[in-house]
Amino acid sequence: MSAPAAQGKRINVAAARRRQRAVEVWKEFASNRAGLTGLIILVFVIALAALIPLFAPPSVLDVTQVTSPQNDPPSLENPLGTDPAGRSVLALLIWGARISLVVGFAATLVSMLIGTVVGMAAGHFTGATQAVLMRIIDFFLVVPGLVLAIVLSSVIGPGVATIVVAIGVTSWAGTARLVRSQTLTVESRPYIERAWALGAGDGHVITKHVLPAVMPLVLANTTLTVGSAIIAESTLSFLGLGDPSSISWGAMLKSALDTGAATGGYWWYVMPPGLAIVVVVLCFTLVGRALESVINPTLRGR
């Protein structure tokens, strides 16, 4: 009779402890001014990208429906001027944020999944499995990621999904190495030995003990990876490997190079997409570094 009640209470205690820890983490994070600023700007940018259809319908991006002159400098009507097709650069910029952010997040998800699974396996298992996994991690650490991503995406064919896969598959090795060393640290602790002694299997140890212990690290790493994934997305789109019909910051810069906007002096088409990338990536980096110092106090003040 009392067993379910006790169990229920224990869960409540665990939930309360978790809530308390979340509040602590938030307080520590919020005390980092740079990280907090980054977070606020990111929330603003994401909200803007999500709500843009309410202000500017997709038709403003239709080259057949333009009313403004081509390559027009900034004016009251078009605050950031127009592109070589006569579309508003401001509208392109905010619409472009959608693809850039979605690809950044999706590629990071792929990269984190592979990195966490391979990293935990390489730390947990021994012998041949470990040797093979370590070789694979080392290979992906060393091989030039962008060149491999170019190969993958040009073979699969241009498109948004292709870019997500190409970035995800080429950027997980750093995470895997990090997760592996954390796995080794965790597994050398006495409570894991206790779990083994109680008859736990590989699956139990990995999912119940190692995974919760590596998650905070993975989370901080995720934020940093989103930033580099956004840069990678823009680079691949810039090289012409993106979906030609969709607009992203990288695709805008590609058309800037193709139409000679840089040498022609059309700064209003070259500056905004790049600045947008810099701001968003910088914010992700600041948030990631702040999270890292919350999780790993020895890094504080670096």
Added chain:
Amino acid sequence: MSNALSTQDLVPGDHGTDEPPRASSWLKYTAMKAGGALISLIMVVLLGFFAFRILPGDPVRSLADGRRVSVEQMDILREQLGLNDPLLAQFWRYLTELFQGQLGYSYTYNEPVVNLIATRIGPTVLLTGTAAIISVVLGLWLGQRAAWRRGSLFDKTQTGLALVFWSVPTFWLGLLLLLLFGGGLQWFPTGGLVTAGTTETGLPLIWDVIRHMTLPVITMVAVVYAQYLMVMRASLLEEMTSDYLMTARAKGLREDEVRTKHAVPNALLPTVTLIFLTLGGLVGGAVTVETVFSWPGLGYLTFQALSAPDFPLLQGTFVVFSSIVILMNFFADLLYRVLDPRLRAA
């Protein structure tokens, strides 16, 4: 791969009893690292082949994309490229050609891929080499100064700047410089290795190349030096609480000497490995920088191969680029051992 793995597994048991322990452990270390590099090279060769054969996507279809090509013509093209042969036969041909120093035939240039790569490798080495040296010197110098005066205005501006540069897409910075100094002020040429149709030789030619190199080198340095700065700063910060620095100060050494003679050499060790680990990134930067400035190197060749698309050429640049980076990392491992006496004794 299992073959190559076994060589690595054999090595630790290979204790030469008649050799002094130091030489044997050096041999062991080198053999282990060489084994690792060899496996990576084999993986590059395998990936270079199978990525283009197994992944979804039809090279002939992409080749014919946007052009009016009949089904018969596509079949002829497949036959010419040997794509109708069994996979193993294709793989065998790829391997034998590779060992003869051939990387296939580019169908957009109508030239062997090896010839194309050979003419383009020089400019890339010139560009990335110059950029790497400048970024390492700049990054390490600024990084150790920032760490030594941690929390000062200098430290704050330097780390702030580094974080911003870290967030800048290489190619965009290139476009900006092109816009400002190439198009706007016209101080520097906008692309190429030398002025088109130049007949200069000797010093004027070198001067011409330097003028063409300036903007691409600045672009690469700006993006790369930031990581070196951060790494150097972090690793010197770790050394700064060490007792041996206290001893050095107690001996009466000046603060500058404590820094340059005691702290910095130790902080350099982890930095060196990280510098070599970022070489792959430097190569990635070469692709975009060379594309922006039409620099006739391997990176620009990769861009031309992917925009055609010319799969044998792309396969060739991938294999060559990756092999260069793998070999550089191998040399870095050897260099690391020379630099770190603790590893030598171990």
